[in-house]
Amino acid sequence: MERHEIEVFLTLAEELHFRRTSERLGLAQGRVSQTVKKLERRLGVPLFTRTSRHVALTPTGRQLRDDLLPAQEQLRRAVDRAMAAGRDIRGVLHVGYSSAMVAEILLKAIDVFRSRHPDCEVEIHEVQISDPFGPIRSGRLDLQVTERPVEEPDLTLGPVVLRESRMLMVPLGHPFTRRASVSLEDLAEATLLAVAGAVPQYWLDYHYPRHTPSGLPIAHAPATTYWTEVLNLVGRGKGVSCASEAAQRYYARPDVEWVPFSDATPIEYGFLWPTGAENARIRAFTDTACEVALSGPARMPPGASG
Structure with a gap:
């Protein structure tokens, strides 16, 4: 029946x-x-x-x-x-992040969230970019904000909370610094530094492409495990790498310069959670974080949280 x-x-x-x-x-x-x-x-x-x-x-x-x-x-x-x-919005909500810019939004959102839901604690945890989905798949996290794209059938995508222009990190005095901007085609003239680990190939191809839009090959240096290692290698003149515009506020250093792209798509940071695990706590916190992001200095145009 x-x-x-x-x-x-x-x-x-x-x-x-x-x-x-x-x-x-x-x-x-x-x-x-x-x-x-x-x-x-x-x-x-x-x-x-x-x-x-x-x-x-x-x-x-x-x-x-x-x-x-x-x-x-x-x-x-x-x-x-x-x-x-x-x-029931109570207990502990574990939220992951992989960038300092997102952590700033989450910390502000926690203050607002606690005032609305005092019976629910929120703890944030840094997620290494070399293993972006390991912690949430293991159950250590309930919710996460990470760089798009994400195409994982066991993970459900939530709203985007931050959208940042893309920049190219180059060593001090690099020829690219004499240009007002660079294009994706210019990457054929450089060696690209990327991360390695349990990272999907589609994600690597998006952030660290092997070819320019016209098909020219882009040379890659040996990949590293942590993004801070990429930053150190750029400073030592071992190559160039991509990052978001806001990252230079957190990782500025005298041996690295930041050059804007003229044609690269922005980097989006959005929520995700295990498919089938959405609940009132997750909905309430993502709504709060989106409110905070839209009311703060984040670079998100209207409609970006959809």
Whole structure:
């Protein structure tokens, strides 16, 4: 039996009146009658006796009602418990981040969130860019903000909270510093420094391409594990690397210069969580973080959080 058939049968078994049953369920009276007839044909036995003035359960109908009522009640209690858990904003929410800019937004969001939901604590944890999904897949995190793109079937994408222009980090005195901007085609003239680890290939291809848009090859130096190592290697003149515009506020150093791209797409930082794990805490915190991002100095145009 399908759930809607059980609902129609049990309601009619209680009301013993087709019109009242249809009104209670919000269905057309004909739909109620068709559902009961279809169920009786499938079972091969009548469940109700009905005349123009009277509806009654047959002995088989009474037995089916008595067998189904405990199961329906158990299902109702299970749904009620799940709904209560979904509305319950308490406990500890573990949120991951992979950039200092995002951490700043999260810390501000935590202050606002705590004022609204004092029974829920939020703890933030840094996620290494070389293993972007390991912590959330292991259950150590409930929620995470990471650089897009993300194309993982077991992870659900939430709103974008930060969108930053892309810059190229180059060694001090590099020829690119004499230009007002660089293009993706210019990467064919340099050696690109990238990260390695448990990073999807599509993500690496997006942030550290192997070819320019016209198809020219881009040379790559041996990859490193941590992004701070990339920064050190750029400063030592071992190559160039991409980063967001805001990163220079946190990682400025005298041996590295930052040159804007003229044609690269922005870097987006967005929420994600395990598929099927969304709950009231996650929804409330992501909403709060988006409010904070849009009201602060973050570089997000209108509509970016969608």
